[in-house]
Amino acid sequence: MKIINNKVWFITGAGRGMGGDITKAALKAGNKVVATGRHTDSVTKALGENENLLIVKLDVTMQADANAAVNAAVEKFGRIDVLVNNAANFIAGFFEELTQEEIGQQLQTSLIGPMIVTRAVLPVMRKQRSGHVISISSTAGLTSLDFCSAYSASKFGLEGFMQALQTEVSPFGINTTIVNPGFFRTELLTEQSTKYADNPITDYNEKREQLMQFWKSANGQQPGDPVKLAKALITIANEEKPPLRFLAGVDALSTAKQVATTLQQQANSYRELSSLLAFE
DSSP states (O other): OOOOOOOEEEESSTTSHHHHHHHHHHHHTTOEEEEEESOHHHHHHHHOOOTTEEEEEOOTTOHHHHHHHHHHHHHHHSOOOEEEEOOOOEEEBOGGGSOHHHHHHHHIIIIIHHHHHHHHHHHHHHHHTOEEEEEEOOGGGTSOOTTBHHHHHHHHHHHHHHHHHHHHHGGGTEEEEEEEEOSBSSSTTSTTTEEEOOOOOGGGHHHHHHHHHHHHHHTTTOSBOHHHHHHHHHHHHTSSSOOSEEEESHHHHHHHHHHHHHHHHHHHHTHHHHTTOSOO
C-alpha cells in the first residue's frame, strides 16, 4: 500500500505516552503535525523541533483552547486531515468510593474533551470535504471491569458519540475510526495519568487492596508496544476507506470476540419473551 505523505495531523495529548509516539510516527512518514498539550514546554521537551511540527497549547476541556489551536493549525499548514483524540486520564475506584467530582473529571477529559476538539475541527474538514477523525477508546469501551466504572462510562460514551458522528459526517467525505487498544505500555497507569478514589468504604477494603496492587503492578508490564500501534495508525489513516473500528492487540481481539459471544447468548436467552412485546 502506498503511504500518502504531507497530510496534516492534529494530535491531542502529544506531550508523552502514545500521543508522542503517534506524533513521531506521523512526522517520520513525511506528514506535518500539530502536537498539542496542556503544557507546551513538556511537549517541546518530548518532541524537539521540526519544520513540519507545530506545538500548540490545548486543554481539551476548554472550547476556547480548542478553537485557538485549530486556528493556529490552519494558519500554519492550511488544513487538517487527521484528528487524533488521544488525550486521556484514568480515575480508578469502586463506584461508591468515587466522588461525583471525580466522575465528572473523568468524563470531562475522556468524553467531553474529544467532543470539544472534534467540534472545533469539523468545520475545517467539512470545508475541505475530506478528513479523518480517530478517537482512542479502550477495551474498556467494549466491556467493563470493577474499579473502572467512571473510565468505562467515558469510553462507552466516546464510542456512542463516534458511531453517531460517523453517520453524520460521512456525506462530507469525513471518515471516523474508533481505536480499541488492549494493554499497551503507555503512560496511562503512571502517577501523572492515574488517580485512585480516596473515599474508602470498609466493605471494599480487601478487594480494593487487591485491585490497586494489580493496576500499579501492571504499569510498565503491558504487552503491547505503543510504537507499533502508532505505525499501525499511520497505515490506517492512509487507506482510501479507513475502518470504522480498529481492535489493537491480540488481547483486544480476544475481548471483542468474548463480548460478541456474550451478547449473542444474551439475545438468545430471552428471545421468546422479547418477541412477544409488540401491540396485538
